[in-house]
Amino acid sequence: METKYVWHRFFSKMSGSGKSPLKVSSKTALLGFIGGFIAIGMLAFLTDLTSAVWLMAPFGASCVLAFGVWDAPLSQPRNIIGGHMISAAVGLLLFHLFGNAFWVIALGVGLAIAFMHITRTTHPPAGANPIVVIMAGSPWTFLINPVLIGSLVIVVIALVVNNLDEQRQYPKFWV
Numbered sequence: 443m444e445t446k447y448v449w450h451r452f453f454s455k456m457s458g459s460g461k462s463p464l465k466v467s468s469k470t471a472l473l474g475f476i477g478g479f480i481a482i483g484m485l486a487f488l489t490d491l492t493s494a495v496w497l498m499a500p501f502g503a504s505c506v507l508a509f510g511v512w513d514a515p516l517s518q519p520r521n522i523i524g525g526h527m528i529s530a531a532v533g534l535l536l537f538h539l540f541g542n543a544f545w546v547i548a549l550g551v552g553l554a555i556a557f558m559h560i561t562r563t564t565h566p567p568a569g570a571n572p573i574v575v576i577m578a579g580s581p582w583t584f585l586i587n588p589v590l591i592g593s594l595v596i597v598v599i600a601l602v603v604n605n606l607d608e609q610r611q612y613p614k615f616w617v
Contacts, residue, residue, distance in 0.1 A: 508597070
């Protein structure tokens, strides 16, 4: 095959062939605002109230999925909780074995993607967890608080807020 053709074909795949399928809905925007505000507000309030950290940056992105794209497979409870747990566990294991070298962070993200995919718990915001836990030098307790408890808080609030809309059914699946 001619080299010029191979490069042309490769780059032509990047041109895009359609329009965004995302629809604008004031109801989705409002429920997204309410859900994100309550979930992150509660976790931030608990952080202020106690000496524990209840919040981590990837939870903001989880709220975008849980409340803004609530019916997507990657937004379901299994994915939110499982994805965060698996990715954080990968990051913690690698950090405690190898430290915080650049390659450990990269390996953490790569393994988190692979393990989430294998376990059908892919949740894009959780891909940041290895970066968070390795760069912060987090202890194993980080897996419980904020990761597990924060994920559960987001899911519980998503169950309530998303089902306030009679047109929605959340979750679409549990397993």
